[in-house]
Amino acid sequence: MxxxxxxxxxxxxxxxxxxxxxxxxxxxxxxxxxxxxxxxxxxxxxxxxxxxxxxxxxxxxxxxxxxxxxxxxxxxxxxxxxxxxxxxxxxxxxxxxxxxxxxxxxxxxxxxxxxxxxxxxxxxxxxxxWLHHPRTPKIKELLEDTKLFGKLKSIHSTCTFYNETPAFLENNIRVKPELDALGVLGDVGWYCIGAILWATNNQLPNTVTALPGPIRNESGVLMACGGSLTWLAGKEENDQEEKVATFYCSFLSNVCLDLSIHGTNGTIRLKDHIIPCKESSASFEFTSGAHFTELHLGWTVEPKKIEVVSEVPQxxxxxxxxxxxxxxxxxxxxxDDKWSENSTNIQIVIDAINKSLDLGCKNVDM
Amino acid sequence: MxxxxxxxxxxxxxxxxxxxxxxxxxxxxxxxxxxxxxxxxxxxxxxxxxxxxxxxxxxxxxxxxxxxxxxxxxxxxxxxxxxxxxxxxxxxxxxxxxxxxxxxxxxxxxxxxxxxxxxxxxxxxxxxxWLHHPRTPKIKELLEDTKLFGKLKSIHSTCTFYNETPAFLENNIRVKPELDALGVLGDVGWYCIGAILWATNNQLPNTVTALPGPIRNESGVLMACGGSLTWLAGKEENDQEEKVATFYCSFLSNVCLDLSIHGTNGTIRLKDHIIPCKESSASFEFTSGAHFTELHLGWTVEPKKIEVVSEVPQxxxxxxxxxxxxxxxxxxxxxDDKWSENSTNIQIVIDAINKSLDLGCKNVDM
Known part of the structure; x- marks a missing residue:
């Protein structure tokens, strides 16, 4: 101490x-x-x-x-x-x-x-x-490796959990409009959006769109929803690359904390993104430079597992x-302003998803 | 013979x-x-x-x-x-x-x-x-297990590959408007949509939407694009459940053949969906009945790998x-009409994605 x-x-x-x-x-x-x-x-x-x-x-x-x-x-x-x-x-x-x-x-x-x-x-x-888990900077290091990973092209995050007890779906603060009006979007959706922004170095997208078919409880609080974020290519050399991200968050589906990040030369895949399966270490899968073999009968390189030990829980x-x-x-x-900037950008995207939902899932330009 | x-x-x-x-x-x-x-x-x-x-x-x-x-x-x-x-x-x-x-x-x-x-x-x-790989019916069996997997809630598919040779992007038949005008959507997008429809037992969605930010080559042929499919809940008991699927397909990103299928009680995850890493066998990950441990310090059940041996290549x-x-x-x-029905439904969804793209990524009701 x-x-x-x-x-x-x-x-x-x-x-x-x-x-x-x-x-x-x-x-x-x-x-x-x-x-x-x-x-x-x-x-x-x-x-x-x-x-x-x-x-x-x-x-x-x-x-x-x-x-x-x-x-x-x-x-x-x-x-x-x-x-x-x-x-x-x-x-x-x-x-x-x-x-x-x-x-x-x-x-x-x-x-x-x-x-x-x-x-x-x-x-x-x-x-x-999860931002404080040692796995996170390890992945960031690979994401920034222009040779091993290349340029970031697409991201998908699914964060869901399911609590069978009716008590959760009826009484938990996360589903009450007067307490947590953002519902699942503010709860696990926060992580989906946060992971996407983290992977893009906190770049706000050009367009945010809610997916059709959001599910709300009787009070109108979101129980499941999805969205997409789009970054358009800049007009100048060295401007941002075009990128697409999608996410899905739900209180009505089995525990799933998937994050996959795809680049021109590499793929990173986590299956326990927000809460690692165990405290002592966490893994991710990394594929780099994979091609199909002759006649497309298989892959030249298989995804490999990388384990990162945690000295303390995240x-x-x-x-x-x-x-x-x-x-x-x-x-x-x-x-350190970094943390308030992180939170602000997530909150901006949450606002945009809600606006898109209000507009019947129209695209919201940022 | x-x-x-x-x-x-x-x-x-x-x-x-x-x-x-x-x-x-x-x-x-x-x-x-x-x-x-x-x-x-x-x-x-x-x-x-x-x-x-x-x-x-x-x-x-x-x-x-x-x-x-x-x-x-x-x-x-x-x-x-x-x-x-x-x-x-x-x-x-x-x-x-x-x-x-x-x-x-x-x-x-x-x-x-x-x-x-x-x-x-x-x-x-x-x-x-891939529909003919023995892994496919094995997964279907789990998807239909109402106890182990539960009800299907969401699906995501990413199918991308990257061919650095300019020859591919300029001359391959898959990117020429007079030969393969559907571009990436007809090529690997076909698999994304096919996998999604397969998982839903070939149920057409209620709404199809293209994601903003599609990428086209100089001839206007799609090189990368994404979409979402939504199934709304039926009004009667035993009608279809609401479900959401997203996909992303690209000729401009590293080899990635991800498919993940999420249910109320289980998750299925493939990383080499269309072309298994090797011919002799293929695996997938299955998680069933996972919850967070006390204080949400970890998971009660970790995803497990299931390997399926192939007697012959798919x-x-x-x-x-x-x-x-x-x-x-x-x-x-x-x-056997099953195969023409499969193809027809994929082609219908491709048409709807193209229509949505033409409409500036508006939702297309089916």
Whole structure:
């Protein structure tokens, strides 16, 4: 443990907070300092259930965490509709902000959160964990290898899971319009879009289109939907290449976390993109320079599996990176804007998919 | 070798004819009886290059094959624009028809070919090889397992290959508007759409949409494009489920033959769908009943690899099945309509994608 770990206040006791509080505990440069729920009892129960140390402060309101001068940063897994209020308040109280995704109901709300973060000099990061897995930069390295991978041409992401319990589909916050109006698009769709933008070095597409046939629950919240993103070729030499991406996200289909990225000379394929099958390591498949053999009877090169070992779980890596940035700020650095740019672009594409859906799946030019 | 093998006439000496003539030779119930090109010399060279037996007749025109009473069936790998003329003529001459894909430039032309086949009682089959690989029925068996796989929800297919030689992109028949006006959509797009329809038991979608950003060569022929297919839920109990499929096909990207099929309880994933990496066996990945572990730290079940051994190459299996059907007809059976229905539905979807492209990627209701 570092000498001055970043002291986290956890605001909200959602299921995901269990995983992240464990990660904060596992991280060498952070510690869980306080937990708040809307009632003291719920916060207490969360602390007990998750075996948090007795020293952790238990608060029966979010305000108390924000008023505590010993809290350096907050982790906020509240329902999305509450983000704009509480995240801005946290920033105003100079608390660094690890905000669960989707970061806001729309870009305008996120802009307000980011503006408050900027004005108050606090670090912003959304809770996307897979970006912090060591597999991710390893893949990026290959994507940027113009010889092995070539130029990026197409991407597909499918992120789905299925929870048979009617309780999930009827009562989970992710499917309630007043809590998480973005539904599956904000939940696992966030990862699909995030992966696509990550692969394109955060380049916004020229056109965003929702696929026909979205599925909504009785309250109108999206349960399954898909979309496409298109980048047109630039007119100048060295401008962007034309690229196409498609994604599909669903609460109504078996666990599937596929990501495949196709270049002129290589293919990268992950089957457990957001949550690796196991914590200790994660793999992907890479094919480079494959051709068909004589008479097209087979392939000259078969896809090969590349395994990447994790020293810590990906959510611990996320917390460590966030705490490292906060530590840097405590020593005079500026916040790192990379993370707010990432989140903003995802939120912009989510807005465009929703606009396309509203227009009957027409193309939305960006 | 069977006692009375089906005697094939090969009409056209395209590259693919080398693979199929080998398959006809390997098949226990067929034999290469004649080869025709537009010139005797080209046909002769093809026979020599491919080590066809000396007994094989060499013809310098397609008509001669069709007039030869000893030819039972023709394999026709001509440029697509020539199919309607020569396939109808072949049927009229009572030759059974193994027609290379895309079967025609549009549904109307294919209908004429199929009508001629029906009127003359000849068997029709297009040259899609993967349908005849033993992996294919094995996957179908799992797809139909309502417990292991559940209900089909989404499909994605990427079929691309890249031929660096400028000769391909400029001169190959697949990119010339007067020869193969469908370009990549008729070539590898045929497989994407075929796989999607196969997985849905040949159910036509309600809506077909082209993805924005298709790439065309200077002659206007498609070099890369994508699309989505949507099946809406039926109004009655037991009607079709809503489903979504996307595909991407390209002549401008690395060899990639991905097919993934997602159900409520299972996922099936192939990475060498159309042409298996090797001839002797082919694999796919199957995940069934996977959930996230406690705290979503991993998966309860990892995808497993299933290997299926091939007794003969898939194109040999195709020829054997075609020859078997022809043999049945010779013994009094009717032609099997399944194959013409398959081809028709693919051709209908190709027409719809082209219509959507013409309309600026608007949704086309079927």
């Amino acid at each position: 570092d000498e001055n770990p970043i002291r986290f206040g956890i605001i909200g006791c959602a299921q995901i907070a269990r995983k992240v509080s464990r990660a904060i505990g596992l991280s060498h440069n952070s510690t869980v300092y306080a937990v708040a729920s809307r009632s003291f009892e719920k916060a207490k129960k969360f602390a007990l259930d998750n075996k948090l140390p007795d020293s952790v402060k238990i608060y029966g309101s979010y305000d108390e965490v924000l008023e505590d001068p010993n809290v350096d940063a907050v982790y906020m897994p509240l329902p999305t509709s509450l983000h704009v209020r509480w995240a801005i308040l946290a920033a105003t109280k100079k608390k660094h902000l690890l905000l669960e995704k989707p970061t806001a109901l729309n870009t305008s709300e996120l802009d307000q959160i980011l503006e408050a973060s900027r004005l108050n000099g606090v670090q912003f990061m959304d809770g996307t964990m 959510e611990t890596a996320m917390v460590q990176e966030f705490a490292r940035l906060v530590g840097n700020i405590n020593h005079g650095s500026c916040p | 069977d006692e009375n093998p089906i005697r094939f006439g090969i009409i056209g000496c395209a590259q693919i004819a080398r693979k199929v003539s080998r398959a006809i030779g390997l098949s226990h119930n067929s034999t290469v009886y004649a080869v025709a090109s537009r010139s005797f010399e080209k046909a002769k060279k093809f026979a020599l290059d491919n080590k066809l037996p000396d007994s094989v007749k060499i013809y310098g025109s397609y008509d001669e094959v069709l007039e030869d009473p000893n030819v039972d069936a023709v394999y026709m790998p001509l440029p697509t624009s020539l199919h309607v003329r020569w396939a109808i003529l072949a049927a009229t001459k009572k030759k059974h028809l193994l027609l290379e894909k895309p079967t025609a430039l549009n549904t109307s032309e294919l209908d004429q070919i199929l009508e001629a086949s029906r009127l003359n009682g000849v068997q029709f089959m297009d040259g899609t090889m 194109e040999t299996a195709m020829v054997q099945e075609f020859a078997r059907l022809v043999g049945n007809i010779n013994h009094g059976s009717c032609p």
